Amino acid sequence: MKPIKFRREKTKAVVGEIQDYFCEEPDQDIGSIPAEMLMRFFTERMGAYFYNRSLYDIQELLRARMDSVRDDVFTLDQPTKHLR
Structure with a gap:
């Protein structure tokens, strides 16, 4: 499992919420x-x-x-005489 990482602005928001909580309580x-x-x-x-x-x-x-599935589907493409 990847460690949970937040963008800087989200981290600031969470830290602010915690600081507010301990300020109030x-x-x-x-x-x-x-x-x-x-x-x-x-x-x-x-x-x-x-x-x-x-x-x-x-x-x-x-x-x-989905990108992987799309790539797999394209490998199933059969050659034809007509151009697409």
Whole structure:
């Protein structure tokens, strides 16, 4: 599995969200309730970043596979007497 990498602007956005969260919630002792809040925070506000990144990765994979399939189909082309 490739490591997850974000473009610089996306990284800045995620870091800003985390900074905002800890600015709003300065409690450093993380018990079960604060841990659940942090989980909810990542689910609600960060989940879309990870979800979208996975969609971009899937699109790239599908594009590469379709290019390969297209190349394979062209190898099946039979010679004819007429020009195309």
